[in-house]
Amino acid sequence: MITEFVTETGTRKIRAEHQTYSMALFPQGSLHLEFNPDCEEMVFVATFNDEDPGINTPAESLFQLDDDFAGLALGLEFLEGADIDKFRHLVPATLAQGVESCLRRCGIKKNSEEQLEM
Secondary structure, X not given: OEEEEEOXXXXXXXXXXXXXXXXXXXXXXXXXXXXXXXXXXXXXXOOOOOOOOOOOOHHHHHOXXXXXXXXXHOOHHHOOHHHHHHHHHHOOHXXXXXXXXXXXXXXXXXXXXXXXXX
């Protein structure tokens, strides 16, 4: 798993590649993301210590993330990759290409138009 976060004040980006049983701590107010670059299943657990999320300047923080991950930080990771044709117009071309690359690498077929209409 790969994680990235931008500190609360937007002054620094931290990136880490994790192995089995490792963990990441994200400071309150940090813009953060988690990404599984492989085809293997993984388990990810998230906990929150406070109702106060801190403060962040998201626009400035987004510009510090790698281009491929900026879309993930915006919540696009909740869209099914197999449905890429349904939401292609909503994402940057490079992100759509990355999704298609992951689908090919993992042997996952895109959903057909009939499946997308359901």
